[in-house]
Amino acid sequence: MTTTAFTDIRPIPKRIVHPSRVIAKVASIVAIVVLLVIEVYPLFWLIMSSFKTQDEFLNAAAWSLPSTFDLSNYYDALVTANIGRNILNSVIATVPSLALIILFGTAAGFALEVLVFRGRGAILLTFLAGIMIPGQMILLPLFNAYFQIGITGTLWPLIITYTATGMPLTVFMMATYFRAIPREVFEASTIDGASMLRSFFSIGFPMVRNAVFTVALVQFFFIWNDLLIAITFTSSSDTATVQVGLLNFTGQYGATRFGPLLAAICVNVIGILIIYLFLNQRIMRGLAAGSVKG
Amino acid sequence: MGSFQKAPHVKSVFADRKAAIILLGPALVIYVVVMLVPVLSSLGYTFYTGSPINGFRFTGFDNITRLFHDKDVWSSLGFTLRYALVVSVLQIALGYLLSLFYLFVLKRLSTLVRTLVFFPVVLPTVAVGLLFQRLFAIVPQNGIVNSVVGFFGGDALSWFNDAGTAFWVIVIMDLWRSMGFYGVLLYAGLLDIPDDIIESAKLDGASGIGLIRHIVLPLSLPVLLSSIIFSVNGTLKVFDSVLALTNGGPGNGTTPLTLYMFQTAFSYGDYGYGSTIAFLLTVICLVVTVFIFRSSRRDLTKG
Numbered sequence: 235m236t237t238t239a240f241t242d243i244r245p246i247p248k249r250i251v252h253p254s255r256v257i258a259k260v261a262s263i264v265a266i267v268v269l270l271v272i273e274v275y276p277l278f279w280l281i282m283s284s285f286k287t288q289d290e291f292l293n294a295a296a297w298s299l300p301s302t303f304d305l306s307n308y309y310d311a312l313v314t315a316n317i318g319r320n321i322l323n324s325v326i327a328t329v330p331s332l333a334l335i336i337l338f339g340t341a342a343g344f345a346l347e348v349l350v351f352r353g354r355g356a357i358l359l360t361f362l363a364g365i366m367i368p369g370q371m372i373l374l375p376l377f378n379a380y381f382q383i384g385i386t387g388t389l390w391p392l393i394i395t396y397t398a399t400g401m402p403l404t405v406f407m408m409a410t411y412f413r414a415i416p417r418e419v420f421e422a423s424t425i426d427g428a429s430m431l432r433s434f435f436s437i438g439f440p441m442v443r444n445a446v447f448t449v450a451l452v453q454f455f456f457i458w459n460d461l462l463i464a465i466t467f468t469s470s471s472d473t474a475t476v477q478v479g480l481l482n483f484t485g486q487y488g489a490t491r492f493g494p495l496l497a498a499i500c501v502n503v504i505g506i507l508i509i510y511l512f513l514n515q516r517i518m519r520g521l522a523a524g525s526v527k528g
Numbered sequence: 529m530g531s532f533q534k535a536p537h538v539k540s541v542f543a544d545r546k547a548a549i550i551l552l553g554p555a556l557v558i559y560v561v562v563m564l565v566p567v568l569s570s571l572g573y574t575f576y577t578g579s580p581i582n583g584f585r586f587t588g589f590d591n592i593t594r595l596f597h598d599k600d601v602w603s604s605l606g607f608t609l610r611y612a613l614v615v616s617v618l619q620i621a622l623g624y625l626l627s628l629f630y631l632f633v634l635k636r637l638s639t640l641v642r643t644l645v646f647f648p649v650v651l652p653t654v655a656v657g658l659l660f661q662r663l664f665a666i667v668p669q670n671g672i673v674n675s676v677v678g679f680f681g682g683d684a685l686s687w688f689n690d691a692g693t694a695f696w697v698i699v700i701m702d703l704w705r706s707m708g709f710y711g712v713l714l715y716a717g718l719l720d721i722p723d724d725i726i727e728s729a730k731l732d733g734a735s736g737i738g739l740i741r742h743i744v745l746p747l748s749l750p751v752l753l754s755s756i757i758f759s760v761n762g763t764l765k766v767f768d769s770v771l772a773l774t775n776g777g778p779g780n781g782t783t784p785l786t787l788y789m790f791q792t793a794f795s796y797g798d799y800g801y802g803s804t805i806a807f808l809l810t811v812i813c814l815v816v817t818v819f820i821f822r823s824s825r826r827d828l829t830k831g
Contacts, residue, residue, distance in 0.1 A: 262633045265629065266634070266637070266641060269641070269645065270641070270645075272704070273644060273645050273648065273704070273708070275672075276659060276663060276704070277647075279672060280659050283662070292668050293669075294669075295669070295670075295675060296665075296670055296671050296672050296674075297675060337554075338555040341550075341552070341554070341555065342551060342554075342555035342556065344551055345547070345548050346552065348542060349542050349547060349551070350542040351543060357552070357556065360564075364559060364564075366761070366813065366814070367563060367810070368765050368786075368806065368809055368810055368813060369765075370789050370790070370805075370806040370809055371570050371806045371809075371810050372562070372566035372567060373793070373806075374566075374573060374793055374799045374806070375566035375569035375570050375573065376562065377580065379566075381580045382580070394558075394562060395562060397558055397562075398558050398559055399563065401558065401559045401563075402559070405559075420541075420542070421541060430542070430544035430547035431544075431550060434547070434551060458652070459650075459651075459652040459653060461652075461653065461654055461767070461768040461771065461772075462768070462790075465771075466790075466794070476652075477652055477654045477655075480652075480654050480655060480658065481654050481658075481771065481772060483658075492662065495658065496662065499658050499659055502651075502652055502654075503651055503655055506650055507647070509650075510647055514643045514646070518646050518712050521649065521650075521709065522712055522716055525713060525754075525758045
């Protein structure tokens with residue numbers, strides 16, 4: 235979008251259509267087509283194949299299309315193989331974790347950026363260090379602790395762990411967003427008689443609600459797509475999240491019955507696709523911002 | 529940060545101790561209790577062997593010595609480093625090519641193509657892994673990849689029966705998943721380069737490869753650096769892709785440190801040794817990050 239500006243203003247040296255320019259044009263079209271085929275075709279294949287019967291998997295070529303759009307693979311995946319239950323578990327684990335991450339993380343970002351107290355620089359750095367810690371480093375003590383408290387076999391270990399692991403990035407990102415708000419805004423509200431706490435809830439939080447939404451999206455994908463934490467803390471199929479259920483699927487039916495497996499993958503992909511259709515620009519911006527942490 | 533320090537009378541408004549405790553408290557407590565304490569406690573585990581179910585036994589530095597003599601540690605460390613190197617280099621290279629493509633070749637279509645190519649980034653790795661297992665399948669029917677190989681006259685390959693080819697399937701899958709992300713990240717960096725710099729370089733006769741090598745590339749070094757650090761840190765921790773695609777096999781031919789640690793702790797019930805492997809992984813992440821950061825610093829000041 236920025237390049238058009240100067241190509242329009244300065245058509246200086248050669249304007250003759252050179253053969254090399256035609257070649258370049260064709261090459262770029264070929265490149266676009268190849269790129270899109272590579273990125274999009276596997277997903278198209280996935281969706282088409284999720285309707286195939288077992289017979290079609292065994293006897294027809296991989297690129298062939300399904301003869302009917304029969305939903306029985308989806309029924310097998312969601313009901314018989316329990317992926318429906320797994321999706322529900324994922325929702326139950328994700329929603330409270332997200333709410334806690336946003337509430338606590340935004341409040342902490344506000345405190346660390348707007349308020350003044352001793353040691354806030356050090357605390358912000360401590361949070362930052364958390365972004366570097368590999369999940370493997372905390373799994374075993376946590377497993378031990380949850381086991382001692384007796385909450386293994388429930389979804390609580392997931393909610394607690396997701397809330398904690400989401401904190402560093404959220405605090406850091408929210409602190410960055412609060413940095414952009416002039417302090418005078420909060421001065422003014424305190425002059426009007428609001429306490430600092432009140433200023434946060436009725437002025438600070440609403441002012442960054444756009445950023446809150448972006449951060450929530452980023453964290454949603456981290457939690458929803460997580461495998462490491464989920465597979466560690468869900469021992470039975472009753473508490474398995476959708477990713478764990480999908481992975482176990484291959485063990486149960488998938489090795490022999492491809493239709494239901496592909497339907498299960500498809501459900502997972504289509505759910506994300508719907509979110510992506512509506513929010514893609516925000517998701518792209520959020521994930522890119524979340525990675526620039528240095 | 530600066531403005532209020534000059535005005536001490538306002539400082540008192542922001543020096544609200546009670547508000548600070550209420551707002552910061554919950555996040556700090558949960559972060560310390562659920563992340564920092566476990567990190568320290570995991571370090572403590574390295575002196576023990578056993579699990580919560582069978583009980584722990586103090587073994588001193590045995591785990592550390594065992595680490596150095598464990599063939600499986602060396603092979604999984606080798607896999608992790610090889611994978612991290614190959615994927616990081618290709619991820620950044622492809623991402624950078626994409627970003628240049630978005631900026632200089634695609635103009636009106638740029639947003640659409642960027643959005644499409646980015647999509648796999650948000651997909652669950654497990655779903656993508658299982659999908660790629662089917663794409664590279666040989667039984668019961670050739671998957672798409674083997675069909676294409678067959679179309680060009682090649683023999684269908686049993687991709688997952690050989691650690692060498694399985695490695696490349698994991699690499700290809702992760703590139704497919706992530707190149708759109710690095711494309712967007714690096715594209716944002718390219719947009720930060722002021723138009724007039726590129727414009728005046730063009731007026732001076734720079735074009736094509738020369739323009740990119742001498743003007744664009746040096747100016748995108750900072751964003752390339754942060755992408756490299758991000759990429760290396762992610763690839764050193766590879767877990768989901770491998771677990772979903774090959775489960776570490778054949779044998780332990782595609783087992784990274786993360787998966788070996790997981791198996792040690794949960795399949796063999798040795799939390800002490802598992803923690804020792806996790807510690808090794810953390811140290812490697814830190815060392816590599818610091819190393820990249822420092823060596824690039826030197827280069828930047830030289831150039």
